[in-house]
Amino acid sequence: MSRSEHVDVAIVGAGAMGAVSAWRLARSGRSVVAFDRFAPGHDRGSSHGATRIFRLAYRDPRYVTLAERALPLWHELADAAGEVLLEQVGQLDHGRPEAVAEVAGALRAAGRSVEELDPAAASERWGGMRFDRAVAYNPDGGRCWAERTVAAAQRLAVDAGAQIHFSTPVDRIEVRSDRAVVHAGGSRWVAPVVVVAAGAWTGSLLDGVVAAPELLVTADQPAVFAARPDCGMGDSGWPSFLHHGDPIAGVDRPLHFDAYGVENPGEGVKVGGFNTVVPADPDDDSRRVDPALTRHLVDYVQQWLPGLDPSPVSATTCLFTSTTDDHFVLDRRGPVVVCSPCSGHGFKFVPAIAAEVERLATGSDQPVTVWRIDAVR
Numbered sequence: 001m002s003r004s005e006h007v008d009v010a011i012v013g014a015g016a017m018g019a020v021s022a023w024r025l026a027r028s029g030r031s032v033v034a035f036d037r038f039a040p041g042h043d044r045g046s047s048h049g050a051t052r053i054f055r056l057a058y059r060d061p062r063y064v065t066l067a068e069r070a071l072p073l074w075h076e077l078a079d080a081a082g083e084v085l086l087e088q089v090g091q092l093d094h095g096r097p098e099a100v101a102e103v104a105g106a107l108r109a110a111g112r113s114v115e116e117l118d119p120a121a122a123s124e125r126w127g128g129m130r131f132d133r134a135v136a137y138n139p140d141g142g143r144c145w146a147e148r149t150v151a152a153a154q155r156l157a158v159d160a161g162a163q164i165h166f167s168t169p170v171d172r173i174e175v176r177s178d179r180a181v182v183h184a185g186g187s188r189w190v191a192p193v194v195v196v197a198a199g200a201w202t203g204s205l206l207d208g209v210v211a212a213p214e215l216l217v218t219a220d221q222p223a224v225f226a227a228r229p230d231c232g233m234g235d236s237g238w239p240s241f242l243h244h245g246d247p248i249a250g251v252d253r254p255l256h257f258d259a260y261g262v263e264n265p266g267e268g269v270k271v272g273g274f275n276t277v278v279p280a281d282p283d284d285d286s287r288r289v290d291p292a293l294t295r296h297l298v299d300y301v302q303q304w305l306p307g308l309d310p311s312p313v314s315a316t317t318c319l320f321t322s323t324t325d326d327h328f329v330l331d332r333r334g335p336v337v338v339c340s341p342c343s344g345h346g347f348k349f350v351p352a353i354a355a356e357v358e359r360l361a362t363g364s365d366q367p368v369t370v371w372r373i374d375a376v377r
Ligand SMILES: Cc1cc2nc3c(=O)[nH]c(=O)nc-3n(C[C@H](O)[C@H](O)[C@H](O)COP(=O)(O)OP(=O)(O)OC[C@H]3O[C@@H](n4cnc5c(N)ncnc54)[C@H](O)[C@@H]3O)c2cc1C
Pocket: 012, 013, 014, 015, 016, 017, 018, 035, 036, 037, 038, 044, 045, 046, 047, 048, 051, 052, 053, 054, 168, 169, 170, 171, 197, 198, 199, 200, 201, 202, 205, 220, 221, 222, 262, 272, 317, 318, 319, 320, 339, 340, 341, 342, 343, 344, 345, 346, 347, 348, 349
């Protein structure tokens, strides 16, 4: 018979969402235990690599609001960590005019600065890039430091009193009426709330526990390209960018774009795109970089990014966990809070999502949940 431990909150997954949630809950005085199936700094999930794009620039105004909510919380997290976790070096959207106009409109409606330019004027200013049809620039965007944020949040959570058990997969969650029992590492952990922040493993973990929307796991394969010395981007470096292409087969998914880029200072510019996203099994240990997919990125860089050397410096794979409409799952059912599936665009919101997890987990009566499971079915 395994032994039972009792805590206020159990968290499955100590990646970006789970670690920042653990910090917030522990610093407010709750006893918190978190589990991760892998060792610290692993590259098997969704949060490894140097950077992610931070942007307020979304076509859907709800994400503009959520990113605005995240901004002061990023500063709070960075201050607590004593590290730079977010840099607002600017964000460019270009491509399909309707998509760029929607982004610009949503930013303007939120009272944010946005410059709309034609491609020739944009190429004058950002000589390392070619631009497609319409361009919008927002200075609030930029990059978050990804692995650094996860490591800092894990450290802060432990400093605040949380236990994190690495290399300890949660085998099973049992739901009783007013509590959950988490089975991990040969022990049972009983808690009034369990937060499922298991990224690509969320669907399998929730199976038979709570009804969740359909989740699709895919792998993206971004590559880093070195900037040419005369790349034409000036002293301020590369803003982050999204290239909005035309809808695929007539389907205009709300977040559709062809390619994205973000500078990893000291290394180059990470470029990824939806030609390099393929279905994936998170338990497949043999996942490797596919040279044929990297070739799509090399072609893209040759066509659109003359300021980069098209020989990749490095390439990696990373998992997306998506709903069918690219929105998030952030909700509570009984003792189970689900926060992780963020459809490949969640990192920028991590501190705001963790704040919402804290409210959901502690039963606050302020209903500020942004997306409920029902709403994304
Ligand atoms: C290539 C790529 C580019 C991206 N670019 C951007 C971007 O530019 N901007 C942006 O905002 N977002 C971006 N994203 C999305 C963002 O990175 C993710 O939304 C975010 O990292 C997800 O964090 P998470 O905590 O949900 O997942 P993870 O960090 O993967 O954490 C889940 C954790 O759960 C653990 N786990 C799973 N099952 C169990 C179990 N049974 N027991 C114990 N532990 C378990 C895993 O080991 C893992 O550590 C990108 C994602 C990818 C892959």
